[in-house]
Amino acid sequence: MASLTVRQLDEKLKKLLRLRAARHGRSMEDEVRTILRAAADEAGREALETFQPPSKTPARAAAPVTRRVLVVIGGGIAAYKSLDLIRRLKERGIAVRCVLTKAAEQFVTPLSAGAIVGERAFTDLFDRDSEFDVGHIRLAREADLIVVAPATADLMAKIAGGHADDLATAVLLATGAKVLLAPAMNPHMWANKATQRNAAQLAADGFAFVGPNEGEMAEAGERGLGRMAEPLEIAAAADKWLASAGAQPLKGRRVLVTSGPTHEPIDPVRYIANRSSGKQGHAIAAAAARAGADVTLVSGPVNIPDPPGATVVHVESARDMLRAVERAMPVDVAIFAAAVADWRVDAAGGQKIKKKPGQAAPALALVENPDILATVAHRKSQRPKLVIGFAAETENVVAHAKDKLARKGCDWILANDVSPETGIMGGDRNTIQLVRASGVEPWPPQSKDDVAATLVARIAEELEEKKA
């Protein structure tokens, strides 16, 4: 508490205090004490009267948890790919730490790994600095998942045998987290009975594996089983294990996703449709559910199964879809991946339109459908914190997406080129550019599942950043 002496007061105040103390027959210090006590009493009473005990039931669920992965890089040629793996994990909003074995340092430097991670990479079990700040036990404990990539034959043998003579193995022995191994070695090393014995032991001990894959080896002219899984494949496996380990960054959030095409009736048996398969929207709904969100998926007619973990509302037309969307409100995040028909037939026939000999083909008058994305983005009440649309374009993709972002009043647009030659419409892969008011972020070509995982990570980050 700050101390105050009468000497520090200005002259006028001192004179007033002297007069007041004389009137009450007190010393000046006693007069100051009396005044302070009265003021404190008053403030205390006011504080007591206005005090509200903290609510036991918080208004909203806990903030999303950041998922933490420790990447252990072993001493194999594939170590260079682990730098890309770190990038892919970070793209998914995962906090990454990195340990390199001594042998790994022959292939990639701690400096480059650290630069990509964004903090120092750890290398030494007997490093006093690291033992004082992080240490092997904290590295082991502060990870939701450990990914060993490349998992060398030597590392697998040591882990299977319970060795702990360097930082990587000590952390792996001390951890209670799930461990995902991405083996990478020469096909003869992988096929060797000792390696196979170790792999079987590790699987029995609960270690998870991704790869190895069949393919070209680093050694000229060698092919076979032993190639490390690709970084995106490892990142997707990590995502899966993180979800099953209970790292759920969207827990407590309500997410609405629309998916698939709409069917606009011409008559009871004919309709206008488009080529949307629903694969991307369904993958987003599944990824959001895996991340712990309470997901409602409003799906147009598709030929794929309902995603696990989501409440699915099946609709036909754009107007049905809007009604289902309105009923699903309020939500924290709304993602509009459905390819909603812009127009419908003005007066759809109640009976099948009959073809009559000699009669001209019927003219179909079209009217505009409701704009579901704009309707939700412009809501005055209960607008979702994040409204995300898709822009399926065949030319000037980014320019059209920017225009759409402004016109529709949404927060983000995921733009993709759906020209037939891209194979995106109905295919399993997608190439996205995330368009926000702050700029455009191109994502690498990847599977629709990976797009979904990346989007979910971005959403979790955004909500966390806004503390929304």
Ligand SMILES: Cc1cc2nc3c(=O)[nH]c(=O)nc-3n(C[C@H](O)[C@H](O)[C@H](O)COP(=O)(O)O)c2cc1C
């Ligand atoms: C050029 C070179 C490439 C190597 N590539 C691999 C590999 O891909 N997989 C593997 O299991 N071992 C490989 N090794 C052998 C490991 O580096 C060696 O077993 C080392 O002790 C592994 O250490 P670590 O498991 O602690 O990282 C390679 C060695 C050299 C010299």
